[in-house]
Amino acid sequence: xxxxxxxxxxxxxxxxxxxxxxxxxxxxxxxxxxxxxxxxxxxxxxxxxxxxxxxxxxxxxxxxxxxx
Amino acid sequence: xxxxxxxxxxxxxxxxxxxxxxxxxxxxxxxxxxxxxxxxxxxxxxxxxxxxxxxxxxxxxxxxxxxxxxxxxxxxxxxxxxxxxxxxxxxxxxxxxxxxxxxxxxxxxxxxxxxxxxxxxxxxxxxxxxxxxxxxxxxxxxxxxxxxxxxxxxxxxxxxxxxxxxxxxxxxxxxxxxxxxxxxxxxxxxxxxxxxxxxxxxxxxxxxxxxxxxxxxxxxxxxxxxxxxxxxxxxxxxxxxxxxxxxxxxxxxxxxxxxxxxxxxxxxxxxxxxxxxxxxxxxxxxxxxxxxxxxxxxxxxxxxxxxxxxxxxxxxxxxxxxxxxxxxxxxxxxxxxxxxxxxxxxxxxxxxxxxxxxxxxxxxxxxxxxxxxxxxxxxxxxxxxxxxxxxxxxxxxxxxxxxxxxxxxxxxxxxxxxxxxxxxxxxxxxxxxxxxxxxxxxxxxxxxxxxxxxxxxxxxxxxxxxxxxxxxxxxxxxxxxxxxxxxxxxxxxxxxxxxxxxxxxxxxxxxxxxxxxxxxxxxxxxxxxxxxxxxxxxxxxxxxxxxxxxxxxxxxxxxxxxxxxxxxxxxxxxxxxxxxxxxxxxxxxxxxxxxxxxxxxxxxxxxxxxxxxxxxxxxxxxxxxxxxxxxxxxxxxxxxxxxxxxxxxxxxxxxxxxxxxxxxxxxxxxxxxxxxxxxxxxxxxxxxxxxxxxxxxxxxxxxxxxxxxxxxxxxxxxxxxxxxxxxxxxxxxxxxxxxxxxxxxxxxxxxxxxxxxxxxxxxxxxxxxxxxxxxxxxxxxxxxxxxxxxxxxxxxxxxx
Numbered sequence: 001x002x003x004x005x006x007x008x009x010x011x012x013x014x015x016x017x018x019x020x021x022x023x024x025x026x027x028x029x030x031x032x033x034x035x036x037x038x039x040x041x042x043x044x045x046x047x048x049x050x051x052x053x054x055x056x057x058x059x060x061x062x063x064x065x066x067x068x
Numbered sequence: 069x070x071x072x073x074x075x076x077x078x079x080x081x082x083x084x085x086x087x088x089x090x091x092x093x094x095x096x097x098x099x100x101x102x103x104x105x106x107x108x109x110x111x112x113x114x115x116x117x118x119x120x121x122x123x124x125x126x127x128x129x130x131x132x133x134x135x136x137x138x139x140x141x142x143x144x145x146x147x148x149x150x151x152x153x154x155x156x157x158x159x160x161x162x163x164x165x166x167x168x169x170x171x172x173x174x175x176x177x178x179x180x181x182x183x184x185x186x187x188x189x190x191x192x193x194x195x196x197x198x199x200x201x202x203x204x205x206x207x208x209x210x211x212x213x214x215x216x217x218x219x220x221x222x223x224x225x226x227x228x229x230x231x232x233x234x235x236x237x238x239x240x241x242x243x244x245x246x247x248x249x250x251x252x253x254x255x256x257x258x259x260x261x262x263x264x265x266x267x268x269x270x271x272x273x274x275x276x277x278x279x280x281x282x283x284x285x286x287x288x289x290x291x292x293x294x295x296x297x298x299x300x301x302x303x304x305x306x307x308x309x310x311x312x313x314x315x316x317x318x319x320x321x322x323x324x325x326x327x328x329x330x331x332x333x334x335x336x337x338x339x340x341x342x343x344x345x346x347x348x349x350x351x352x353x354x355x356x357x358x359x360x361x362x363x364x365x366x367x368x369x370x371x372x373x374x375x376x377x378x379x380x381x382x383x384x385x386x387x388x389x390x391x392x393x394x395x396x397x398x399x400x401x402x403x404x405x406x407x408x409x410x411x412x413x414x415x416x417x418x419x420x421x422x423x424x425x426x427x428x429x430x431x432x433x434x435x436x437x438x439x440x441x442x443x444x445x446x447x448x449x450x451x452x453x454x455x456x457x458x459x460x461x462x463x464x465x466x467x468x469x470x471x472x473x474x475x476x477x478x479x480x481x482x483x484x485x486x487x488x489x490x491x492x493x494x495x496x497x498x499x500x501x502x503x504x505x506x507x508x509x510x511x512x513x514x515x516x517x518x519x520x521x522x523x524x525x526x527x528x529x530x531x532x533x534x535x536x537x538x539x540x541x542x543x544x545x546x547x548x549x550x551x552x553x554x555x556x557x558x559x560x561x562x563x564x565x566x567x568x569x570x571x572x573x574x575x576x577x578x579x580x581x582x583x584x585x586x587x588x589x590x591x592x593x594x595x596x597x598x599x600x601x602x603x604x605x606x607x608x609x610x611x612x613x614x615x616x617x618x619x620x621x622x623x624x625x626x627x628x629x630x631x632x633x634x635x636x637x638x639x640x641x642x643x644x645x646x647x648x649x650x651x652x653x654x655x656x657x658x659x660x661x662x663x664x665x666x667x668x669x670x671x672x673x674x675x676x677x678x679x680x681x682x683x684x685x686x687x688x689x690x691x692x693x694x695x696x697x698x699x700x701x702x703x704x705x706x707x708x709x710x711x712x713x714x715x716x717x718x719x720x721x722x723x724x725x726x727x728x729x730x731x732x733x734x735x736x737x738x739x740x741x742x743x744x745x746x747x748x749x750x751x752x753x754x755x756x757x758x759x760x761x762x763x764x765x766x767x768x769x770x771x772x773x774x775x776x777x778x779x780x781x782x783x784x785x786x787x788x789x790x791x792x793x794x795x796x797x798x799x800x801x802x803x804x805x806x807x808x809x810x811x812x813x814x815x816x817x818x819x820x821x822x823x824x825x826x827x828x829x830x831x832x833x834x835x836x837x838x839x840x841x842x843x844x845x846x847x848x849x850x851x852x853x854x855x856x857x858x859x860x861x862x863x864x865x866x867x868x
Binding site for chain 1: 078079080081083084087090130131133
């Protein structure tokens with residue numbers, strides 16, 4: 001079980017957060033996605049069925065690349 | 069491949085739009101997605117059968133956005149009811165404001181003017197005489213009167229004046245000061261200045277009545293204008309009424325036979341087998357698989373002759389099946405049907421029309437900044453010339469007060485009301501004031517052909533004898549055909565009977581009448597001394613079915629008639645082809661006069677039709693129409709009008725006459741009527757066309773188009789004159805106010821300006837009534853002579 005909080009500059013509204021939630025939750029292993037459009041931070045919890053690399057890749061694919 | 073447009077709510081940024089696109093694109097069967105963030109709509113191309121609209125909607129919802137209603141949202145009843153309720157509420161509020169304004173402004177005006185003109189002094193004693201000097205002004209009775217005026221004017225300023233402040237603020241923020249700004253500015257200046265006088269901050273006269281009367285009169289004008297506005301959405305409602313609520317669907321039983329069931333139209337799927345009995349409406353766009361019939365498509369095309377339908381032919385939802393039973397397979401349902409597309413086009417066209425800027429607003433856009441500059445200039449000049457601050461301020465405010473013309477509120481409505489009233493007398497109904505104002509600026513009129521320029525019903529134009537042993541002369545042929553057709557209700561049949569009647573030909577007596585739906589009729593002739601002969605009258609398809617041979621000469625004649633735009637009815641006697649009758653939709657006799665009169669007024673004319681080019685050109689030449697756009701698909705008409713609007717506006721954007729009008733009568737014209745700057749519906753046309761149009765001509769006479777233009781031009785002239793008179797007196801007073809003369813004579817001058825301009829405006833408007841005469845049009849003698857020719861194609865005698 002891992003938890004990471006990332007800053008995603010592309011977030012501009014609650015709709016973006018919902019889109020990220022919907023897309024990430026499609027990945028098997030993603031347990032929880034929480035985000036705040038104000039701070040543009042998203043906290044993702046996942047287990048061993050997936051990896052940060054996979055999540056990161058998906059975020060880039062859907063045009064919400066995390067900062068760093 | 070199908071396309072669907074879905075409304076989407078909840079999108080706030082470009083990322084949202086992309087998220088929706090992604091969610092939909094992932095579905096199998098979706099070929100393209102285009103999401104427009106600004107219009108909150110998604111256009112999806114998909115393969116029906118692989119994916120359904122319901123799937124697409126579900127995917128969008130899952131992505132966290134909503135599809136607020138069915139795609140029918142634009143034309144749904146709920147949306148219509150909502151807009152109607154909002155309109156009613158707005159109208160009621162305008163009415164309340166106008167009534168409150170008038171009730172309070174009238175006593176304010178009476179009291180104040182009564183004092184200024186000395187009447188009050190005569191009635192109530194010298195204490196109420198006009199304030200002669202500062203001492204008298206301080207008299208407590210005067211103060212009481214001033215406070216009374218304040219009490220009356222305060223609610224007018226706050227309640228009646230409120231919309232002027234809000235709308236004026238919006239207009240200012242948009243950088244286009246309109247009439248509202250002028251009214252808010254003038255009335256506030258008068259009211260604020262009067263309050264300052266009342267509180268003893270400045271010496272002077274109170275102008276509460278000026279503020280109250282301006283607001284009351286202009287509110288009244290706005291209410292009258294709003295009341296005259298037509299109901300939005302009525303066209304769409306009429307269209308929705310055309311779609312049947314239920315359909316007969318054929319369901320295969322277990323044993324393979326078919327079972328008929330009544331189902332709601334909404335539950336029809338593509339590929340369902342449907343049945344239409346005679347008199348029933350077609351429920352979905354489809355392809356006929358069995359049966360023959362004639363289908364009345366007049367509500368879609370304007371063409372009154374029912375179309376013959378057999379296997380393989382397409383049928384359109386909403387059209388009426390006339391004669392036989394048709395089995396058809398649904399190809400397009402719900403939002404994809406032609407009718408639904410028309411509903412959407414009408415809604416889009418109505419929604420996309422930018423509100424026009426009223427002339428009063430355009431004048432105000434120049435007037436407001438000018439007045440403000442003069443006021444600022446006055447203030448600066450007085451200050452610079454050594455006047456004290458208070459005096460400079462008072463004179464600047466005086467400029468603002470006198471600049472606001474009371475009669476401005478009446479200038480447009482008075483002329484419009486008279487114009488619309490005169491129109492109603494002539495049988496020309498303008499939907500709203502904008503329609504009347506716009507019609508004056510029309511430079512191009514596009515006409516639908518069928519049912520508008522033409523009569524919309526067929527007339528016999530040529531009778532060709534092909535076998536003289538059957539019928540020796542055209543008259544004999546017509547007698548035979550009329551004899552067989554006299555029992556038929558079909559418009560083509562009636563046209564043949566009428567043609568016989570017009571030529572005083574006695575139809576051959578017949579019996580054993582039999583009609584073959586969608587093909588023609590049979591009858592047995594039993595005239596004197598004649599052995600019984602079987603007459604068949606109908607289409608080439610009927611002849612083929614009956615085994616009647618068509619020789620080369622017959623084929624050539626048929627081709628020739630068809631090239632002239634004719635529908636050909638063939639007549640066979642005992643299985644031998646006797647002759648052919650050509651029928652055509654002929655021009656309305658008055659169309660030619662109307663076109664000539666329009667040209668004389670510098671208006672370009674154009675014909676817009678779905679017909680083939682030769683037939684269209686023949687009619688255009690007959691009528692003297694300048695341009696022809698033929699073979700235009702029903703869905704394209706609105707787009708063509710939009711293109712014409714662009715083309716007309718581009719070269720002379722600022723020109724007075726760059727607007728495009730469209731004249732039509734069919735449902736297929738409705739989107740174009742809504743799209744045109746001025747849509748004109750023929751009164752005998754469909755309800756949908758009438759509701760989509762801005763103007764309705766009660767008599768089906770195109771000369772009324774000319775009258776409508778004349779009336780609109782006269783009204784526009786009236787409005788301009790009214791505006792001139794409304795501003796004129798106030799303009800005269802501005803220099804006086806700026807020079808400070810106003811202090812002394814202000815009240816009388818202001819009252820005089822108010823009264824004279826209002827009288828001029830009303831008087832000038834009433835003069836309009838006499839400007840457009842009914843009946844005869846202004847035409848030169850030569851054009852009148854030419855207009856008399858109805859048609860030149862007399863029945864020809866063909867060679868034996």
